[in-house]
Amino acid sequence: MRFYHHKPMHPHNTLALQARADAFACVTNDDELLEALAWARAKGVDVVVLGQGSNIVLAGDVQALVVQQAMRGIERLDASNGDVIVRAAAGENWHELVQWTLQQGYYGLENLALIPGTVGASPIQNIGAYGVELQSVLLQVHARQIADDKLIALDNAACQFSYRDSLFKHQFKDQLVITAIDIQLSRRSNVNISYPALADFFNEHPHIEPTPQAVFDAVVSIRRSKLPDPAVEPNAGSFFKNPVLAAEVAQLLLGKYPHLPCFPQVDGSVKVSAAWMIDQCGWKGYRTHDVGVHPQHALVLVNYGSGSGAQLLALSSEIVTSVYDAFGVALEIEPRIYGLKP
Ligand SMILES: Cc1cc2nc3c(=O)[nH]c(=O)nc-3n(C[C@H](O)[C@H](O)[C@H](O)COP(=O)(O)OP(=O)(O)OC[C@H]3O[C@@H](n4cnc5c(N)ncnc54)[C@H](O)[C@@H]3O)c2cc1C
Incomplete structure (x- = not known):
C-alpha cells in the first residue's frame, strides 16, 4: 500500500x-x-x-x-421470517448498496436513495432522508479501534442514534475506523411515504403504486430536481441541522412566526426548519468571495470555485449569528470540520 x-x-x-x-x-x-x-x-x-x-x-x-x-463487499448473512440480514463493507457506496438491496428484493432502504458517501460513514450522523433514518434498519456496526487495532461491534442501542447524531460524534469521535455494518431488511414491502414531499408525489401521480421501487424512483427524481449536484456546484448537502426544540419553545416561536415549518417528534420535541429561518434572514443567493448560499436552497453552502474552508466557515458563522439574533435559535453545523489550526 x-x-x-x-x-x-x-x-x-x-x-x-x-x-x-x-x-x-x-x-x-x-x-x-x-x-x-x-x-x-x-x-x-x-x-x-x-x-x-x-x-x-x-x-x-x-x-x-x-x-x-475503500473496503468493498456486500453479503447476505441470514434470512428468516421474511427478514434478511445484510453485511456491507464500509467502503461501499451507499447509493449502490440501496440499489443492490432493491434488486435482491430486500426492502427498507428505498427512502435513503441517492445520499452521497460511503456505507462506513452512514452511522456517523445516522443518515436520514424522506422520513427514514439508518437507525431503523441498523443491527451492528463493526469497527477497529485506532489506538490498539482492537475489533469491536456495537449494536443499535450502543450507537446512541438520534437526529443526525450518534456516539461516533461524541465518545468515539475519531477513535474508530468503521469496517462494516449489518442491517436488517424485509422481503415484504412496507413502504413509508408519510414524508410530505413523497406523499405529494404519490398524490400527484395516483396511477403509480407506491411499491419500494416506485418510492426509490420518486426519491431519486425529487432529489435530482431539488438538490444541487456537487460535481457542478461543490457543496456538502445541508450545512446546518434542523434545530430540535422543546415543545414550549417551539410553541412560542410559532406564535410569533406562524409560517415556520415544524415537525413534531415522537418524544414531544419539535424540529423546526433551519432553511426557513435562514431564508427569512435574507441569505438565499448571497455570495461573498467565492462562497455563498445556494439561490434555491438556504441550507446549502456552495464553493463557487476558489473559495476556502475559512471563508465558508466565516459565512456560516454570520448565518448562525443572524438566525440567533432574529429567532433566538442556535443553528448547529452538520458537516465535520478538519484542518483547523490548534
Ligand atoms: C448533495 C448532498 C446531499 C446530502 N444529503 C444527505 C441526506 O439526505 N441525508 C444525510 O443524512 N446526509 C446527507 N448528506 C451528507 C452525506 O452524504 C452523509 O453524511 C454521508 O454519510 C457522508 O459519507 P462520506 O463517505 O462522504 O463521509 P465523509 O464526508 O468522508 O466523512 C464524514 C465523517 O464520517 C467519518 N467517517 C467516514 N467514514 C468513516 C469510517 N469508515 N469509519 C469511521 N469514521 C468515518 C469521517 O471521519 C467524518 O468525520 C448529503 C451530502 C451531499 C453532498
Whole structure:
C-alpha cells in the first residue's frame, strides 16, 4: 500500500476545498488498514478517517494520516421470517448498496436513495432522508479501534442514534475506523411515504403504486430536481441541522412566526426548519468571495470555485449569528470540520 505525502485533498471533498493532508493512504482490505494504523502509531501522527468527503469541511491542511476507507463487499448473512440480514463493507457506496438491496428484493432502504458517501460513514450522523433514518434498519456496526487495532461491534442501542447524531460524534469521535455494518431488511414491502414531499408525489401521480421501487424512483427524481449536484456546484448537502426544540419553545416561536415549518417528534420535541429561518434572514443567493448560499436552497453552502474552508466557515458563522439574533435559535453545523489550526 502506498503512503502519499502532502496529498492534495480537493478531489476528496465534495466542497472541492483546497487543502493538503500531511499523509494519505487508501485502504481496500483489513491488512492495509492494520498497516496504516501501525504506520500512524510509529510516526506518532493522528488518524483521520475519510469516506467520500461529502460531509466534511477542510478549514486548512490536515495534520494527520488521512485513511480513506475503500473496503468493498456486500453479503447476505441470514434470512428468516421474511427478514434478511445484510453485511456491507464500509467502503461501499451507499447509493449502490440501496440499489443492490432493491434488486435482491430486500426492502427498507428505498427512502435513503441517492445520499452521497460511503456505507462506513452512514452511522456517523445516522443518515436520514424522506422520513427514514439508518437507525431503523441498523443491527451492528463493526469497527477497529485506532489506538490498539482492537475489533469491536456495537449494536443499535450502543450507537446512541438520534437526529443526525450518534456516539461516533461524541465518545468515539475519531477513535474508530468503521469496517462494516449489518442491517436488517424485509422481503415484504412496507413502504413509508408519510414524508410530505413523497406523499405529494404519490398524490400527484395516483396511477403509480407506491411499491419500494416506485418510492426509490420518486426519491431519486425529487432529489435530482431539488438538490444541487456537487460535481457542478461543490457543496456538502445541508450545512446546518434542523434545530430540535422543546415543545414550549417551539410553541412560542410559532406564535410569533406562524409560517415556520415544524415537525413534531415522537418524544414531544419539535424540529423546526433551519432553511426557513435562514431564508427569512435574507441569505438565499448571497455570495461573498467565492462562497455563498445556494439561490434555491438556504441550507446549502456552495464553493463557487476558489473559495476556502475559512471563508465558508466565516459565512456560516454570520448565518448562525443572524438566525440567533432574529429567532433566538442556535443553528448547529452538520458537516465535520478538519484542518483547523490548534
Ligand atoms: C448533495 C448532498 C446531499 C446530502 N444529503 C444527505 C441526506 O439526505 N441525508 C444525510 O443524512 N446526509 C446527507 N448528506 C451528507 C452525506 O452524504 C452523509 O453524511 C454521508 O454519510 C457522508 O459519507 P462520506 O463517505 O462522504 O463521509 P465523509 O464526508 O468522508 O466523512 C464524514 C465523517 O464520517 C467519518 N467517517 C467516514 N467514514 C468513516 C469510517 N469508515 N469509519 C469511521 N469514521 C468515518 C469521517 O471521519 C467524518 O468525520 C448529503 C451530502 C451531499 C453532498
